[in-house]
C-alpha cells in the first residue's frame with residue numbers, strides 16, 4: 001500500500017526503501033530506467049530497485065513529527081515509523097491516528113506524564129486539544145458515557161510487552177479519578193480501592209514470558 005509508481009517518480013524525488021538492517025532507509029532518485037530506479041541513499045550507498053518497492057517520502061514532514069498521523073502526506077509504513085521514531089526520540093511516546101492512540105513503550109518511568117496535575121488538565125478538554133494521551137481517550141469515553149448515557153468500550157491491543165496493561169491501568173486511574181473521588185468508604189476513596197485491587201489481580205493473572213517479565217492474561221467476563 002502506498003508504493004510509488006515509476007510514472008510518479010522523477011529524478012530528485014525523495015523516497016523510502018526497505019533495508020534488511022534498518023527496516024527503512026531514505027534517499028533520492030538519481031536515475032530512472034523504466035521500472036528500475038537508482039537511489040542515492042542518505043547512508044551514502046547507491047542501490048537500484050523496482051519502482052514497486054519504493055515509497056514516496058514527504059519532503060515537508062516536520063523533523064519532530066506530527067502528533068496526529070492523519071496530518072501526514074503518506075500514511076504508509078516507513079512514514080508512520082519515521083514519525084513515531086522522531087517523537088519517541090523526544091520522549092513523546094503517544095501519537096494519534098485520528099481518534100486512535102498509539103503508545104510506544106518507553107521502558108522507563110515517565111511520572112511527569114501521569115500525575116494528578118495531568119489528569120486535571122485532561123478533564124473536559126476537547127479530544128485532540130492537548131498532547132495525545134490515554135487520559136484524553138479515557139476522558140472522551142467518560143464524557144460520552146455521561147452525556148449520551150451509552151456504555152463505552154476502549155480496545156487496547158498490541159503484542160506481548162507492548163504496554164497494554166500499563167495503558168489500561170492509566171485508563172482505569174483516570175476513570176477512577178473522574179468517577180470515584182467523592183465516594184469515601186472506610187476512609188479510602190473508590191479511586192484508591194479500584195487501583196489497589198490491581199496488584200491482587202496481577203498476582204493471580206500474571207506470568208513471566210519471553211517478551212514481558214510481567215505478562216498478563218486479561219479476562220473480562
Ligand SMILES: Nc1ncnc2c1ncn2[C@@H]1O[C@H](COP(=O)(O)OP(=O)(O)OP(=O)(O)O)[C@@H](O)[C@H]1O
Pocket residue numbers: 105106107108109110158159160161162163164165166167209211212214215216217
Ligand atoms: N507507559 C509506560 N511507562 C513506563 N513503562 C512502561 C509503559 N508501558 C509499558 N512499560 C513497561 O513495559 C513492561 C511491559 O508492559 P505491559 O505489561 O503493559 O505489556 P502488555 O502489552 O500488557 O504485555 P502482555 O500482553 O505480555 O501482558 C511494563 O512492565 C513496564 O516496565
